[in-house]
Amino acid sequence: MKMNKRIYLDHSATTGTKQEVLEEMLPVFTTNYGNPSSVHSFGRDAKKLVDQARMRVAKALGALPEEIFFTAGGTEADNWVLKGVAYANKNKGNHIITTAIEHHAVLHTCEQLEKEGYKVTYLPVDSYGMISLEDLKASITDETILISIMYANNEIGTVQPIEEIGKIARERKIYFHTDAVQAVGNVKIDVKAQNIDMLSLSGHKFYGPKGIGALYIRKGTKILNLILGGGQERGRRAGTENVPGIVGLGKAIELATENIDSHNEKLLKMRKKLIDGVMEKIPYTRLNGHPEKRLPNNANFCFQYIEGESLLLNLDMKGIAGSSGSACTSGSLDPSHVLLAIGLSHEIAHGSLRLTLGDDNTEEDIDYVLEVLPEIVQRLRSMSPLYEKVKGGK
Numbered sequence: 578m579k580m581n582k583r584i585y586l587d588h589s590a591t592t593g594t595k596q597e598v599l600e601e602m603l604p605v606f607t608t609n610y611g612n613p614s615s616v617h618s619f620g621r622d623a624k625k626l627v628d629q630a631r632m633r634v635a636k637a638l639g640a641l642p643e644e645i646f647f648t649a650g651g652t653e654a655d656n657w658v659l660k661g662v663a664y665a666n667k668n669k670g671n672h673i674i675t676t677a678i679e680h681h682a683v684l685h686t687c688e689q690l691e692k693e694g695y696k697v698t699y700l701p702v703d704s705y706g707m708i709s710l711e712d713l714k715a716s717i718t719d720e721t722i723l724i725s726i727m728y729a730n731n732e733i734g735t736v737q738p739i740e741e742i743g744k745i746a747r748e749r750k751i752y753f754h755t756d757a758v759q760a761v762g763n764v765k766i767d768v769k770a771q772n773i774d775m776l777s778l779s780g781h782k783f784y785g786p787k788g789i790g791a792l793y794i795r796k797g798t799k800i801l802n803l804i805l806g807g808g809q810e811r812g813r814r815a816g817t818e819n820v821p822g823i824v825g826l827g828k829a830i831e832l833a834t835e836n837i838d839s840h841n842e843k844l845l846k847m848r849k850k851l852i853d854g855v856m857e858k859i860p861y862t863r864l865n866g867h868p869e870k871r872l873p874n875n876a877n878f879c880f881q882y883i884e885g886e887s888l889l890l891n892l893d894m895k896g897i898a899g900s901s902g903s904a905c906t907s908g909s910l911d912p913s914h915v916l917l918a919i920g921l922s923h924e925i926a927h928g929s930l931r932l933t934l935g936d937d938n939t940e941e942d943i944d945y946v947l948e949v950l951p952e953i954v955q956r957l958r959s960m961s962p963l964y965e966k967v968k969g970g971k
C-alpha cells in the first residue's frame with residue numbers, strides 16, 4: 578500500500594546499523610562488558626575486541642593499527658586534527674588551508690582558531706564543487722602547517738583529487754588531513770598511496786552505530802591531544818572506550834570495504850535512473866555537484882521557483898525521506914554554504930533537494946520517487962506567482 582510506504586533517501590545524514598554489525602555488538606553490552614583497562618579476564622577480553630576492531634579499521638585504510646584512534650565520531654576527529662595540529666605546530670607557523678565547502682565540524686573549528694590568532698584560507702570551489710590545485714599551491718606560505726580538505730562533500734557529493742592534494746602537501750612538507758566521513762564505504766582509500774597524514778571517519782555513515790568514529794594519524798605526526806584524562810588509546814584519547822561502538826565500527830568498516838564494488842554498482846545504476854528521470858520529467862531543474870566525480874549514492878537538485886522546505890514536507894507526507902542542505906543546516910533559514918560556494922543565488926539554493934541512496938533501497942523506490950516528485954514540484958510551482966509568469970511568457 579502506497580500510503581504506508583516509507584522510503585529512506587537520506588543515507589548521507591545517517592544509515593541504519595546492519596544486522597551483522599549489531600550481532601557482533603550485542604554480547605559486548607551483556608556478557609563481554611569488561612573495561613579494556615582492567616587486568617582481569619573480562620578486561621583482557623574487551624581489549625582483544627578493541628584491538629581486533631583497530632586492525633579492521635587499519636586494514637580498510639591501508640594504515641597500521643597503531644595509527645588508528647577511536648573517537649566519539651567524525652566531529653570529534655575533525656576537531657582533534659585542527660586544534661591538535663594548530664597547537665602542536667605553533668612554533669612552525671599559524672596558517673591553515675581548508676575549503677569553503679567543508680562540514681561545519683571543520684569550518685566552525687577553523688573559525689574558533691581564527692579568533693585565537695590563526696590564519697585560515699578557505700579555498701573556493703568551481704561550479705561543480707571542485708577545488709583548483711593551482712589555487713591550493715598558490716595559497717601555501719612558509720607559515721602553512723596544515724591542509725584540511727574533505728574527501729567527498731556531504732551535500733553535493735563531489736569527490737576531490739585527494740591523491741594530487743596529498744602529493745602537493747608532501748612536497749611542501751605540510752600535514753594533509755581529509756574528512757573522509759562520506760567517502761568510507763563509497764570510495765577506495767589508501768592513506769599511504771594517497772599521502773594522507775590524518776583522516777576522519779564515522780561509524781553511522783557506513784551502516785555502523787552512531788557516536789563512534791576514528792582518526793587515523795600517520796606515525797610521527799605532531800598533534801596535541803584533545804580529550805584529557807586517563808591513558809586510553811595509548812595515552813592519546815582519554816575516556817573508557819566505547820567498546821560496543823568500537824566493535825560495531827570495526828565490523829561495519831570491514832563489510833563496507835569488502836562489498837564496495839557490488840555496493841557501488843548497485844547504487845550507480847539506481848542513481849542514474851533517479852537523475853535521468855528527474856531531469857527528464859521536471860523542467861527548470863539543475864543537478865548540483867560534479868557529473869562524474871561524485872559519490873555513487875548522491876543526487877542533489879535545485880528546482881527553480883520552489884522552496885526546499887515545503888518540498889521536503891510534501892515528500893515526507895508521501896513517505897519519502899530526503900534532505901535539503903545538510904542535516905545540520907536544516908532547521909535554519911540560511912541556504913547551504915555549499916550551494917552558495919558553487920555560485921548559486923540564495924533564491925535557487927533555497928529550492929534544493931538531496932536524495933542519498935543506500936544499500937536498503939530498490940529500483941521500485943526510485944520508480945515511486947519518479948512518480949511522486951514531479952507531481953509535488955508541479956503543485957508547489959503552481960502556487961508560485963513567479964513561475965506562472967515565466968510559464969506565461971514562454
Ligand SMILES: *Cc1c(COP(=O)(O)O)cnc(C)c1O
Pocket residue numbers: 589590649650651652653655680682727729730731756758759779780782788789790
Ligand atoms: C556526518 C559528517 C561529519 C560528522 O560526523 P559525526 O560522526 O556525525 O559527528 C563530519 N563530516 C562529514 C563530511 C559528515 O558527513
